[in-house]
Amino acid sequence: MKNLNKDQLRLDLNYIARIIENNSRVLDLGCGSGELLHKLAQEKNIRGHGVEIDVENICACVEKGVPVIHADMDEGLGEYPDKSFDYVILSQTLQAVKKPHIILHDMLRVGQTGIVSLLNFGYWKVRSQLFVQGIMPRTKTLPYQWYDTPNIHLTTIKDFKNLCAEGNITIKQQINLGQARKGGVLYNLFPNWFTSLAIFVIKKNK
Amino acid sequence: MDANSIGIVETKFFTFAQPPNEMHLESGVKLGPITLAYETYGQLNERGDNALLITHALSGDAHVAGYYSPNDPKPGWWDFMVGPGRPFDTNKYFVVCSNVLGGCKGSTGPTSTNPATGKPYNLNFPVVTIGDMVKAQRELVRHLNISKLHAVVGGSMGGMQALEWAIKYPDMVAAALPIATTSRLNAQGIAFDEVGRQAIYADANWKNGDYSDYNLIPAQGLSVARMLAHITYLSEESMHEKFGRRLQEKERYGYDFSTDFEVESYLRYQGESFIKRFDANTYLYISKAIDYFDLSRDYGSLENAFKNVQAKFLVLSFTSDWLFTTAQAKEIVRALMVNGKHVTFCEIPSNYGHDSFLLRNACMEKMIADFLSYANA
Numbered sequence: 001m002k003n004l005n006k007d008q009l010r011l012d013l014n015y016i017a018r019i020i021e022n023n024s025r026v027l028d029l030g031c032g033s034g035e036l037l038h039k040l041a042q043e044k045n046i047r048g049h050g051v052e053i054d055v056e057n058i059c060a061c062v063e064k065g066v067p068v069i070h071a072d073m074d075e076g077l078g079e080y081p082d083k084s085f086d087y088v089i090l091s092q093t094l095q096a097v098k099k100p101h102i103i104l105h106d107m108l109r110v111g112q113t114g115i116v117s118l119l120n121f122g123y124w125k126v127r128s129q130l131f132v133q134g135i136m137p138r139t140k141t142l143p144y145q146w147y148d149t150p151n152i153h154l155t156t157i158k159d160f161k162n163l164c165a166e167g168n169i170t171i172k173q174q175i176n177l178g179q180a181r182k183g184g185v186l187y188n189l190f191p192n193w194f195t196s197l198a199i200f201v202i203k204k205n206k
Numbered sequence: 207m208d209a210n211s212i213g214i215v216e217t218k219f220f221t222f223a224q225p226p227n228e229m230h231l232e233s234g235v236k237l238g239p240i241t242l243a244y245e246t247y248g249q250l251n252e253r254g255d256n257a258l259l260i261t262h263a264l265s266g267d268a269h270v271a272g273y274y275s276p277n278d279p280k281p282g283w284w285d286f287m288v289g290p291g292r293p294f295d296t297n298k299y300f301v302v303c304s305n306v307l308g309g310c311k312g313s314t315g316p317t318s319t320n321p322a323t324g325k326p327y328n329l330n331f332p333v334v335t336i337g338d339m340v341k342a343q344r345e346l347v348r349h350l351n352i353s354k355l356h357a358v359v360g361g362s363m364g365g366m367q368a369l370e371w372a373i374k375y376p377d378m379v380a381a382a383l384p385i386a387t388t389s390r391l392n393a394q395g396i397a398f399d400e401v402g403r404q405a406i407y408a409d410a411n412w413k414n415g416d417y418s419d420y421n422l423i424p425a426q427g428l429s430v431a432r433m434l435a436h437i438t439y440l441s442e443e444s445m446h447e448k449f450g451r452r453l454q455e456k457e458r459y460g461y462d463f464s465t466d467f468e469v470e471s472y473l474r475y476q477g478e479s480f481i482k483r484f485d486a487n488t489y490l491y492i493s494k495a496i497d498y499f500d501l502s503r504d505y506g507s508l509e510n511a512f513k514n515v516q517a518k519f520l521v522l523s524f525t526s527d528w529l530f531t532t533a534q535a536k537e538i539v540r541a542l543m544v545n546g547k548h549v550t551f552c553e554i555p556s557n558y559g560h561d562s563f564l565l566r567n568a569c570m571e572k573m574i575a576d577f578l579s580y581a582n583a
Contacts, residue, residue: 055569058552062520062573065580069539070552079543 009035012091012117015175015199019115020044024086027051027111029073029103030093033060041066049085051077074098077106085111092141092197094118094160095151101163108169108204117177117199122156122192141196157192164202173201210289211281212247212296215272217312219243220304222345225321229341235332239321242346243268243312244304247288248296254353255380255582258294259343260284260303261360261367264435264492265484267311270303286566293575299356306367307342308334308491316415316487328487329415336363336499340370347378357381357581358517359574361563362530363492366499369538372517373501381581382517383574386527386563388534389508389541390500395529398438399493402431406486415487428486429477436476441526441559445469508541515542519549520577522570524562550577 009017013036020026022044028037031050034057040046050068052058061068069079074097088111094100095118107114119141120126129137136146144151155163157174164171176187176195187194221241223229228238245268250257260270262283271288273281288294294301305313308331316331323330347355358368358379365387372382391399409427411417417424437445449469453459456466465471505511519542523535532553542549554569556562563570 055552055555058550059569059573059576062550062552062576065576065583067518067548067550068552069543069550079540081544081546084546 009039010091011177012197012199015177016089016091016115016117017044019173019199019201020046020087022046025049025084027080027085027088029077029088029090029107030096031057031061031066031068031089033057034064034066034068036089036091037061037066038064073103076102077110080110082109083112087111087113087115089115091115091117092119095142095154097153100153100155101167104163104169104202105167105204108202112203113172114169114202115199116160116202117197118155118157118160120157120192120195120198121154122158123196124193125196127193139196157195157198160198160200164200168205169202170205171200171202173199175199210291211285212272212289214275215245215247215269215282216274217243217245217268219312220346220349222349229338229345231332231338232335233333237314237332237334240307240314240342240345241312241318242304242307242314242342243309244302244346245269245272245282246350247271247301248299250300250350250352254351255356256298257300257302257347257350257352257355258578259347259355259358259371260294260301261343261358261364261371262303262306263360263362263364264489264496265480266305266364267309268303268305268313269311270301283564287571287574293571293578294359295575299578300352302347302350302352304343304346306339306363306492308339308488308495310485310488313342315485316491317418317485326418328418331487331491333494333498334491335495336366336370337374337504339495340367340374343367343371344375344378355379357383357578359383359385360387361385362387362560363496365530366496369501370499372515372519373505373511376514376516379515379517381520381578382515383520383522383577384535384538385522385570386524386530386535386560387538388530389511389538390502391497392534396497398434398529399497402434402493403490405430405434406490409486412486415490417486423481424486425481428481428484428489429474431486431489432480432484433473433477436473438529439559439561441528441557443526443557444559447557448472508537509544512541512545512547515545515547518577518581519547520573521549521551522563522573523551523553524556524558524560525553526557527560527562529560 026048037048088107126137176191177197223238223240228236269282271282271285305311308315320327358371360368365384368384406427409424411422412424452468454471501511502508523532539551
């Protein structure tokens with residue numbers, strides 16, 4: 001694998017970039033300003049496509065030469081034919097969509113493999129805010145107040161795994177990331193407590 | 207004239223399809239000779255592949271940018287887009303625009319002389335389609351020694367031509383930029399066009415299209431057609447902002463049928479200035495061509511229409527455009543995506559309705575410039 005220049009990418013995007021194989025077709029849902037797709041196009045010769053709702057972000061994608069569709073993914077991915085992508089990526093976005101379970105299945109209809117990164121609401125610091133302070137948790141990555149948050153479907157690692165199990169989705173790989181990275185043993189033993197961010201590589205069971 | 211203006215330009219003419227080699231129109235009729243009025247800015251490179259073909263809307267012409275003389279009060283219709291450092295950068299691209307076949311700005315159309323009679327064609331001019339317009343442009347592109355178009359860019363009816371180009375000549379078009387357009391007009395759009403045509407037919411001066419024989423102009427009819435169309439190019443919001451319910455040079459209602467409101471006065475002005483620059487029969491023909499355009503009908507389905515396109519697409523719509531809506535743009539985008547084509551789509555925020563594409567918009571300008579720079583990558 002070619003060495004990816006990690007300088008500018010968000011932590012989870014770096015790990016996601018490593019998973020993607022050369023020359024593959026990649027759909028990035030909520031692609032933001034297109035950094036990941038741009039990087040992958042340059043370094044892994046992928047054929048990428050983004051879906052994004054924010055016009056400024058779309059401008060930034062076009063500036064990089066990243067093809068992007070202005071759309072709300074809550075309206076579904078009906079435009080994309082079955083298995084038209086090798087990978088469909090949903091990075092730190094699942095918590096903001098209206099129907100996460102439907103998006104997950106649509107991802108795996110459109111793509112062979114899904115890659116989801118999610119902010120873990122089971123992380124101990126998050127839990128302690130609710131448990132000790134009695135307030136709805138706020139973190140660096142989820143800084144919103146309860147009343148103005150776009151994150152309407154916050155989840156934990158455990159919740160996500162349950163959803164996959166119920167939906168006949170296999171988790172091929174789980175990468176635990178985030179603030180507790182250096183936590184060592186606990187971090188890998190009890191990721192739902194000690195990991196603030198996790199990546200899942202998922203596939204639909206045949 | 208600002209520093210990035212392309213300055214003084216001139217209209218040129220290209221004539222082809224001389225009998226017996228007339229052009230075959232979609233209707234089955236043969237037409238020739240055909241003249242296209244066109245303008246070019248910038249230089250064609252050695253490979254002949256840096257040309258941008260600009261395709262104009264209903265009332266447009268070949269004069270996209272620049273001035274005809276130092277005293278010319280107005281530049282071309284998309285001047286802010288063309289010039290050094292502008293989105294259609296004349297340091298990089300060879301910019302071409304021609305008046306459409308059937309037009310009245312120098313290209314062969316209903317006002318041209320019919321070689322068979324020595325008189326203007328008027329309604330003897332054959333009905334032309336968007337496909338015919340594009341077919342004629344193909345001849346011009348060949349004449350200019352363009353090997354491949356870097357891009358075809360157009361708004362409204364110009365966008366229809368951009369779509370047609372990418373479909374009909376897939377290996378000739380590196381990028382297509384259909385803006386504020388549709389693959390087929392909806393019933394509402396056809397309805398507006400028909401009211402415009404009826405206004406012209408109803409004018410006693412129209413004389414079944416032979417008004418020039420009588421030295422008349424169906425001014426009232428054409429003016430009403432333009433007034434109606436102009437409303438469809440604006441948005442409720444932009445009209446409210448521009449005019450509100452303000453009265454025209456009066457403090458109180460006149461309680462008569464003279465002009466009361468500013469918006470009335472504005473529309474009348476639009477109508478009156480239009481008759482000075484546009485021909486009524488031409489209006490009938492071009493609005494008909496727009497109504498006939500229907501890629502789904504031509505190719506069985508829109509998906510099928512795009513099956514063989516090779517161009518990269520940038521599809522743009524505007525939030526306040528209710529004539530050529532975002533939903534219609536999305537139909538195009540969807541059909542391209544189903545075919546796995548390279549497509550970028552954005553609904554650009556603007557309050558100015560369908561006319562938005564003709565007005566300065568930083569987002570649109572930047573997106574077009576950036577997209578063009580990757581078009582042949």
